Amino acid sequence: MLEFLVGSGLAAAAGLNAWMPLFLLGIVDRFVTGVDLPAGWSWLSSDVALWITGVLLVVEIVADKIPAVDSVNDVLQTAIRPAAGGIVFGAGSSAETLRIEDPSTLFAGNGWIPIAVGIAIALGVHLVKATVRPVANAATLGLAAPAVSTAEDVSSLALAAAAIFAPVIAGILLIALVVGAVLLLRRRRRQRDRDAAPSA
Template identity: 55%
Template sequence: MIEVLTGTSLAAAAGLNAYLPLLGIGLLARFTDLVTLPDAWAWLTDERLLVVVAVLLVVEMVADKVPAVDSINDVLQTAVRPASGGMVFAAGTTSQTLQVDDPSAFFADNAWVPVAVGVGVALVVHLLKAAVRPVANTMTAGLAAPVLSAAEDAGAVALTIAAVVVPVLAAIGAVTVVALLVRRLRRRRDDRARRRVAAAEA
C-alpha cells in the first residue's frame, strides 16, 4: 500500500511538472540511500539523462511562467507529463525507500499496469492545471502565470520529497493539489459567468 502512495504522489507531481519528479527520484537514487531503484529503472540515475532532464526542467520552468506561452507549453506537455507520471509511478512502486524495505509484488504480473496508472494520475492533474491556467491569465491579465507556476513547482518538489520520506503525507498532499485545482477552476468559471450576466444586464 505504501508503494502505491509513493507512486501516486510522484505521478501527481509529474502532472504539475514533468521533469521535477524524474530528476528528483534520479538524484535521490544516485546520490543518497533514500531510494534504491530496481534494475529495470536504474537508467533513471544515468548522469547524462539527469543533465538532459535538468535542462528540460529549466526550459519548462521558464516557459510556464510566461502568459500565453504557458498555455502553449501545457498543450505540448499533454503527452510528456502523463508519460513522466507513468515512469515515476512504476519506478516508485517498485523501489526501496525509507518506508518501503520490501516492495510489494502487487503489480509484478502485469508490468504495464503501474505505468498505466501513473499515466492516468498525471493526466488528471495535468488537465486540471491546463484548464485553470488560461482562465486565471484572462482574469488577471497574465499576472497569475508566474505566481501559479511557482506554486505548482513548489508543490511538485514537496510531493516528490514527501513521496520518498513520508508517502502517506504525500498522498494527502496530492489529493489537496487536485482539490485546489478543481476549486480554483470552479471559482474562475463562476466569476466569469457572473461578469457575463452583469454585462448582459447593463
C-alpha cells in the same frame, strides 16, 4: 499501500512539472544512501538521464513563467507529463520495466498497470493545470503567470520529495491537491454561469 502513495505522489508531481520528479528520482537514487530504484528503472540516475532531465527541467521552469508561452508549453506537455507520470509511478511503486525488444509482452502481464495508473493521474493533474492557467492569465493580464508557475513548481517538488521520503504526507498533499482543484473548477464554473446570466 505505501507503494501506491509513492507512485501517486510522483505521478501527480509529474502532472504539474514533467521533469521535476524524474530529475529528483534520479538524484535521490544516485546520491541518497538507502534509496535505490528497482533495477529496471536505474537508468533514471545515469549521467545522460540526469543531464537531459535537468536541462529540460530548467527549460520548463522558465517557459512556464512567461505569459502565452506557458499556454503553448501546456499544449506541448499534454503528452509529456502523462508519460512522465507513467514512468515515475512505475519506478516509484517498484514496478519492473518490460523488455522493449518485444513490445507484445507489455500487455502479457500486469507490468503495464502501474504505468497506466501513473499516466491517468498525471493527465488529470495536467488537464486541471492547463484549464486553470489561461483563466488566471486572462484575469490578471498575465501578471499571475510567474507566481502561479512558482507555486506549481514548489508543489511538484514537495509532492515528489514527500512521495519518496514520507509517502503518507504525500497522500495528504495529494488529497489537498484534489480538493483544491475541485474548488477551483467549481469557482470557475460559477464565475462562467454568472458572466453568462446577464446575456441570457
